[in-house]
Amino acid sequence: MLSVLAKRFVTVIPTLIGVVIVAFLLTRVMPGDPAAYFAGPAATPQSIAEVKKSLGLDRPWHEQFTRYVSDLMHGNLGNSLSTGQPVVTELKTRLPASAELTLSGLILSLCIAVPLGILAAMKQGSWIDHICRIVATAGVSLPVFFTGLLLVYIFYFRLGWAPSPIGRLDAFATAPPNVTGFYLIDALIARDLETFAAALSQLILPAVTLAIFSLAPIARITRASMLAVLASDFVRTARASGLSTRTVILVYAFRNAMLPIITTLGMVFSFLLGANVLVEKVFAWPGIGSYAVEALIASDFAPVQGFVLAMAVLYVALNLVIDVLYGVIDPRVRIEG
Amino acid sequence: MTYWRHSLRPDLARPLRIDAEGRVQLGRSMRKIERRAFLKSATALAAGSAFATPAVFSADAQSRKETLLLVTENGPNNLDIHGVGTNRPGYEASWNCYDRLITHEKKTLPDGSVVYDRDKFKPELAEDMNIGDMSATFKLKKNAKFQDGTPVTAKDVKYSFDRAVTVGGFPTVQMKAGSLVKPEQFVVVDDHTFRVDFVKKDRLTIPDLAVIVPGVYNSELLKKNATEKDPWALEYTKSNTAGSGAYKVVSWKPGVEVIYERNDAWVGGKLPELKKIIWRTIPSSGNRRALMERGDADIAFDLPAKDFSEMRKEGKLTLVSNPIGNGMYSVEMNVTRPPFDNEKVRQAVAYALPYQKIVDAAMFGIARPLFGGKSNDVGTIDWPQPTAYVTDIEKAKVLMGQSGAGPIDTTISFDLGDTVNSEPIAILIQESLASIGINATINKVPGSNWRSEMAKKSMPLLVNFFSGWLDYPEYFFFWCYSGQNAVFNTPSYVNKDMDALIDGARAAAAVGDKANYDKNVEGFISKAWHEVPRVPMFQPYLNVAMQKNISGYSYWFHRQVDYRSLVKA
Numbered sequence: 001m002l003s004v005l006a007k008r009f010v011t012v013i014p015t016l017i018g019v020v021i022v023a024f025l026l027t028r029v030m031p032g033d034p035a036a037y038f039a040g041p042a043a044t045p046q047s048i049a050e051v052k053k054s055l056g057l058d059r060p061w062h063e064q065f066t067r068y069v070s071d072l073m074h075g076n077l078g079n080s081l082s083t084g085q086p087v088v089t090e091l092k093t094r095l096p097a098s099a100e101l102t103l104s105g106l107i108l109s110l111c112i113a114v115p116l117g118i119l120a121a122m123k124q125g126s127w128i129d130h131i132c133r134i135v136a137t138a139g140v141s142l143p144v145f146f147t148g149l150l151l152v153y154i155f156y157f158r159l160g161w162a163p164s165p166i167g168r169l170d171a172f173a174t175a176p177p178n179v180t181g182f183y184l185i186d187a188l189i190a191r192d193l194e195t196f197a198a199a200l201s202q203l204i205l206p207a208v209t210l211a212i213f214s215l216a217p218i219a220r221i222t223r224a225s226m227l228a229v230l231a232s233d234f235v236r237t238a239r240a241s242g243l244s245t246r247t248v249i250l251v252y253a254f255r256n257a258m259l260p261i262i263t264t265l266g267m268v269f270s271f272l273l274g275a276n277v278l279v280e281k282v283f284a285w286p287g288i289g290s291y292a293v294e295a296l297i298a299s300d301f302a303p304v305q306g307f308v309l310a311m312a313v314l315y316v317a318l319n320l321v322i323d324v325l326y327g328v329i330d331p332r333v334r335i336e337g
Numbered sequence: 338m339t340y341w342r343h344s345l346r347p348d349l350a351r352p353l354r355i356d357a358e359g360r361v362q363l364g365r366s367m368r369k370i371e372r373r374a375f376l377k378s379a380t381a382l383a384a385g386s387a388f389a390t391p392a393v394f395s396a397d398a399q400s401r402k403e404t405l406l407l408v409t410e411n412g413p414n415n416l417d418i419h420g421v422g423t424n425r426p427g428y429e430a431s432w433n434c435y436d437r438l439i440t441h442e443k444k445t446l447p448d449g450s451v452v453y454d455r456d457k458f459k460p461e462l463a464e465d466m467n468i469g470d471m472s473a474t475f476k477l478k479k480n481a482k483f484q485d486g487t488p489v490t491a492k493d494v495k496y497s498f499d500r501a502v503t504v505g506g507f508p509t510v511q512m513k514a515g516s517l518v519k520p521e522q523f524v525v526v527d528d529h530t531f532r533v534d535f536v537k538k539d540r541l542t543i544p545d546l547a548v549i550v551p552g553v554y555n556s557e558l559l560k561k562n563a564t565e566k567d568p569w570a571l572e573y574t575k576s577n578t579a580g581s582g583a584y585k586v587v588s589w590k591p592g593v594e595v596i597y598e599r600n601d602a603w604v605g606g607k608l609p610e611l612k613k614i615i616w617r618t619i620p621s622s623g624n625r626r627a628l629m630e631r632g633d634a635d636i637a638f639d640l641p642a643k644d645f646s647e648m649r650k651e652g653k654l655t656l657v658s659n660p661i662g663n664g665m666y667s668v669e670m671n672v673t674r675p676p677f678d679n680e681k682v683r684q685a686v687a688y689a690l691p692y693q694k695i696v697d698a699a700m701f702g703i704a705r706p707l708f709g710g711k712s713n714d715v716g717t718i719d720w721p722q723p724t725a726y727v728t729d730i731e732k733a734k735v736l737m738g739q740s741g742a743g744p745i746d747t748t749i750s751f752d753l754g755d756t757v758n759s760e761p762i763a764i765l766i767q768e769s770l771a772s773i774g775i776n777a778t779i780n781k782v783p784g785s786n787w788r789s790e791m792a793k794k795s796m797p798l799l800v801n802f803f804s805g806w807l808d809y810p811e812y813f814f815f816w817c818y819s820g821q822n823a824v825f826n827t828p829s830y831v832n833k834d835m836d837a838l839i840d841g842a843r844a845a846a847a848v849g850d851k852a853n854y855d856k857n858v859e860g861f862i863s864k865a866w867h868e869v870p871r872v873p874m875f876q877p878y879l880n881v882a883m884q885k886n887i888s889g890y891s892y893w894f895h896r897q898v899d900y901r902s903l904v905k906a
Contacts, residue, residue, distance in 0.1 A: 045792065045824070050505035054421055080414075085576075085591050093590075149623060157627045164633040165624050167593060171406050171615045284619045286593040294592070297754075297784060 008323060012316050020072065023308040024065055027301040068305070077309070078302030080295060087306035090291060095310065096181025097168060098280070098287030102272045104203055105210025106265070113215045114261070117222025118254065121230060132219055140216035148209040148282035155205060163201045167284045173198045206283040210276055214268050221264045225257040232256075258329050266322040270315045402905060403612040405887075407898065408625050408634045412595060412618040416586055417574035418549050419500060419508045428549050429897035430595065433614075435552030435580035436605040438463040438475050438494065438531075439543075443891050443902075450657050451891040451902075455808050458543065461605045462489060462553055462581065463531075473543065477529045481604050483555040483581045491531040496556035498523040498533075500569045508550045514807065515545020538847035544807050549895055555579040583609050583901045592618055597900070609901045610889075629654055629882050635905065636890075637882045638898055641757050645880040646701035655883040659892035660705050660876045663813055664804025665721050666758070668766065669827045669871040671797050676747070677828075680868055681740030686798075687726040687872045688733035691769045696875055699761035704875035713866040718858040720810035721876050724866045733773045745775045750799040754784025758877070759800045766800070792824045799827060802877065806894045810858050811842040818865055828870035835864055 035052035052058050056067070071078060077087035120132035155162040168183055169175055176186035176195050184203070187196035229235060230253055238248045277289035288307060295303035413427035416434065420427070442457035460466060465476040481489040499520040501508045512518065516539040524532040535542060545551070554574070562573035573579070578586045583605060584597040597614040617634075619625045626644050628634040630653060640648075649656050668690060670677035677683055692708040710723030749767055751759035760781075767777050777798065782790050790796060803825050805812045816825045820836040842857035865871075879896050886906040893899055 047506050047510050048792070050509075051421060054505070080591075090591070149621075152624060152627065157631060160631070164628050164631065165621075166408070166617050166619055166628065166633075171594070171617055172401065172404070281620045282624065284593075284617070284621070284624065286590070290620070291592065 005320075005324070008320055012320075015316060016312065019309060019312040020069065023305040024068055026308075027304050028061065028064075077306040080300055080303040087302050090303065091288060091306055091310050093181065094286055094288045094291050097285060098273055098276065098289060100182045100184065101203065101206055101279070101285060101287060102210065102269060102276060104207035105272065105276075106214060106269055108207055109211035109214045109218055110265070112211070113218035114222050116215075117219045118226055118249065120219070120223045121226030122249065124227070129223075132223060136216035136219045139212045139214075142212065143278070144209055144213050144276070145278040145282055147212050148206065148279050151205050151209055152282065162205050163198075165202075165205065165283045167286060168199060168202055169195075170198055170202070202283075206279050206285060209279050209282075210272055214272060217264055217268055218261065221260055222257070225260040226253060229253045229257045255329065259326060262322055262325055262329065266318050270311070270318055273311070273314065403610070405611050405614045405636065405900065405903060405905060406634045407614060407616045407636045407638065408619045408628055409616070409638045410618070410620060410622065410625070412592055412616065413589075414591065415575045416578055416589065416595075417571065418552070419504050419569070420571050420575050421506060423507070425897065428895055430578070430586060431552060432549050432893075432895060432897055433584045433597065433900050434578035434582040434586060435549075435554065436462040436481075436489075436582050437547055437549075437552055438477075439466060439547050440605075441547055441893075446659075450659055451889075452659060453891065453893050455544075455662075455894075458547060462494075468543065471538075472532050472534045473546075474526070474530065474532045477531065478604050479529055481581055482602055483558070483579065484585045484600050484602075485555065485558060485579075487555055487557055489553060489581050490528045491525040492528075493556045494531045494553050495520075495523045495525050496559070497554040498551055500554065501550050504569055504571065511548060511550045511806075512545065514812070515539060515542045517542065517545060517551075539843070540846035541807055541809065541812065544809075548806050552580060552582075555581075581605070584614065594618065606901065610904045611900060614900050629884070632884060635884050635887055636898065636903075639896075640880040640882055642701045642703040642878070642880065643757075645882070646703055648882055655885055655887065657881045657883070657890055657892075658703060658878045661804050661879050661896060662808040662894055663720065663806075663810075664802065665707055665873050665876050666704075666762070666800065666802045667871040667873045669799050669801050670869075671794065671828055672870045673794075673829045674797070676740075676742045676745045677797060679740050679742055681736050682742050682745070683869045683872075685733040685736035685740065685773055686770065686775070687724070687869045688729045688736065689769050689773045689775075690726070690872060690874065691728055691765050692726075692874060693728065694765050695762050699758060699765065700875065700877065703878050703880065705878070707873035707875050713863060715859050715862045715866065718810060718855050718862075720808075720813065720858075720862075721873065722862065724869075724873055726869075726872065728769075730769075730772055737773050743774075747775060747777050747797045748780040749777045750780040750782055750790070750796040752784060752787040752801070753781050754787060755802065756781075758802075762800050762874070788824065791827050794822075794827060794829045796827065801827060801871075804896075808894060809846070810862065811839055811846065814839045814861055814865070815843070817871070818861070830868075830870035832864075832868075835861060838864065 035048050035055060035057055049058075056064065059067075068078070075088065077091070079085065080087050080090055116128075116132045116135065120129040123129060152162070152165050156165060163170060173195060176183060176190045176192055176199075179186050179189050183199035184196060187193070187199055234256075235248060235253050238252050243252075273289075276287065277293050279285065280287040280290040288310070292304060292307035294300075295307070409426065411424065411426050413424060413430050415421075415423040415427045416430040417423060418428050418431040423431075438461060439458045440461040441453040441455065442459050443451050444454040444457075445451050458466070460478075462477055462481055463475040464478045467474045475494075477489060477491060477494070483489060483493075498512075498517070502512045502518060502520060503509070516536050517533070518536060522534045522536060524534060526532050533542070533546070558579045559570040559573065563570040564572075576589060581600075581603070583600055583603045585600055586595055587598045588594070588596040595614075595616040597616070599609055599612045601608070603609075619628065622641055622644060625634070625637045625640070626648065629637045629648070630651075645656065645658065648654055668686065670683050670686065672678050672683075677686075690708075692706065696702060696704050696706055707721055707723045709727045710725045713725045715722060749763045749770075751763045763779050767779060770777050780796070782796075791801075803813070803817060805816060814835075815821075816823050818826060818830055818832075818835055819839050820831045820833070822829060822831055838857045838861040842854055842861065845851075845854035845857060879892060881890060881898075883890060887903060888906065889902040889904040891899060891902055
């Protein structure tokens with residue numbers, strides 16, 4: 001097991017080097033001149049040159065790259081120009097916000113999609129199969145910002161059930177002392193149920209929005225892989241041996257159908273983490289997606305590089321976890337690895 | 338589950354009570370401290386209850402009545418206007434946290450809105466201003482203190498002004514606009530007396546001392562935080578306020594919120610009523626509107642015209658709208674290359690623009706027309722004032738015929754950062770120009786690229802907005818029409834006679850020669866209207882929505898919120 005992990009780690013290194021180079025080059029070939037943008041109104045060519053110099057953008061590319069890499073070695077991702085903060089600090093505060101939202105959305109989505117997928121596979125062509133298809137199609141075809149705005153309109157503006165969509169906490173609430181960066185967990189650690197409730201209430205609408213969007217791939221994959229497994233010999237044998245349907249489905253069939261589901265989950269999770277920009281915008285959620293997009297609009301190199309790097313590391317780590325999970329779920333993978 | 342619902346409106350308050358099963362129902366407007374206190378006693382009463390008192394918490398005893406919740410699309414990227422690339426919201430932090438020597442008086446307009454008075458100044462940190470022939474002397478208020486308790490002295494003022502003219506970038510350019518160019522101009526006479534020497538006579542020098550840039554910084558504190566690489570401590574002031582202003586920033590989460598607290602020792606003016614300001618960034622305009630209409634936010638600033646016009650119809654909120662001083666949207670044509678080097682073609686464009694449609698459909702009527710005036714030979718120095726152009730396609734066709742230019746293919750460029758306004762305008766113009774034989778394709782330029790595209794001066798025709806802080810016509814012309822060919826002179830219009838008129842107006846203003854000033858200003862406006870390198874369309878408005886219990890809002894040249902005069906009833 002350890003040697004498998006070590007092997008996997010070695011393959012990660014060239015990937016990361018590649019990501020560093022690509023992140024650097026991509027941001028340099030982006031259109032837009034950050035110096036002109038940040039010189040502000042009433043800029044003169046001279047003041048643009050001054051800004052350029054103070055940002056180090058007047059140096060040749062290779063020199064900028066060397067400096068970037070050496071900073072990276074020291075754990076310094078540079079400063080964001082548009083928020084004025086070190087990128088590392090920003091990522092540290094924003095990643096938990098995105099992760100909390102994405103995880104909640106994903107868990108919610110799992111709770112609905114997996115049972116739905118299993119039922120749809122068991123009763124192919126029945127009304128539940130159609131519901132699964134409709135839900136999946138609707139979820140994936142409704143743009144997230146639309147679902148988000150619709151939910152805000154109904155549950156906040158019309159009914160007044162949800163709190164105002166102004167980020168992770170009400171403007172008058174105090175954030176819990178920072179331990180994990182996940183407000184729900186931090187509030188529990190601080191044994192502050194009121195803040196927990198406040199954070200949870202802010203989380204529900206955006207999490208539901210994300211869940212609706214991610215239902216489709218999970219439900220469909222669950223259904224497809226369950227169908228494949230249910231048609232296989234060992235399920236027939238299990239049934240013939242007189243095992244209860246419950247045991248057959250959950251212990252034999254579902255466990256074997258889980259591999260593709262886990263793979264999809266990993267993809268969906270990393271995709272949601274980076275791509276929930278729109279949800280973050282709608283709910284004023286201070287996550288990394290909106291951070292990266294704002295930086296991109298302002299031609300703010302450092303955060304974009306930091307974002308790409310962070311996402312790459314996360315993606316790699318996630319794949320590692322999934323590989324390990326494969327081994328736990330399916331012993332055959334362990335032996336082959 | 339109503340106990341999650343946090344409303345910021347006191348009038349929605351519900352009493353705190355315990356229901357039949359002994360569960361606590363939290364009153365929605367209860368102050369946190371009260372809730373906690375109550376929870377404590379509730380816990381004590383119902384021993385073994387699930388509620389535990391939190392261990393670590395700063396007492397948040399601010400009453401909501403003394404706290405303002407402001408929502409805008411963007412937050413600051415820097416709390417100091419002297420910083421590299423400080424954005425517009427950053428100016429707001431600077432304005433409220435630092436004092437200047439002088440500031441503007443205010444006046445009430447016929448529509449009841451309060452605006453700054455361009456021509457009247459009053460002391461802020463200074464108690465007395467004495468303008469001599471080639472210098473101005475200021476006596477500082479003796480009881481003025483920085484927020485850390487250090488007294489404000491003349492050497493702080495000198496340090497701050499030296500900083501502004503030295504750090505480069507925007508602050509230095511802005512100081513230059515008032516002929517404030519080098520540290521030698523700023524003289525410490527004694528601890529409480531400060532003098533500005535003029536390099537030349539310039540009417541804009543005194544107004545330029547009342548803009549945001551020449552704020553007064555705590556020099557001792559800044560020197561302590563300066564480093565070799567950063568001699569002016571820009572890193573420190575980026576996220577800390579070091580002024581003597583009415584508010585100080587106590588918490589700043591970039592892209593999320595800024596929290597200010599009142600400086601109770603402020604001597605720059607009447608002590609503000611609001612003790613705390615919470616400024617949240619809400620990117621979605623729909624949600625800002627929902628927050629306002631639900632009564633959860635107190636002020637929404639800089640609203641899109643569409644939302645504003647709809648909210649005005651509903652009448653639930655106080656809405657204030659002021660024309661943006663010295664600002665206009667215009668169509669600008671590059672005069673250095675064909676086809677727009679031809680004056681007849683430019684005039685044809687000026688007669689072909691669908692002005693009224695633009696004001697109605699793109700701006701929802703919330704704009705002041707700058708077309709359809711009496712004559713292009715103007716008889717007043719009002720600024721901005723309308724041209725005599727109107728939509729007259731027949732006349733435009735005749736002018737196109739006279740110009741000798743064949744069918745024209747060109748592009749209309751606009752700034753994607755201003756899509757809300759510019760895109761519908763560009764589409765309406767495209768449609769209209771097609772009817773006089775000008776086929777234009779639309780070129781959307783990303784916001785980050787817009788300024789460098791402007792600087793290249795290669796766009797043939799563009800929709801653009803410009804406004805100047807200092808509200809004088811010669812200031813506008815100095816940036817947009819003069820031979821220095823600044824980045825805002827996108828048509829690259831360079832003309833000796835025009836320069837003579839602009840210089841003449843500046844010189845006449847400096848010595849107070851009214852007759853000569855008027856002659857020159859009328860001269861350059863008329864010349865600009867006849868030759869039309871840029872076709873003015875309209876003056877836009879700055880739109881603000883407030884709850885009915887908020888008063889004291891005033892419009893400022895810098896187009897940001899001044900918290901100091903706001904009152905929450």
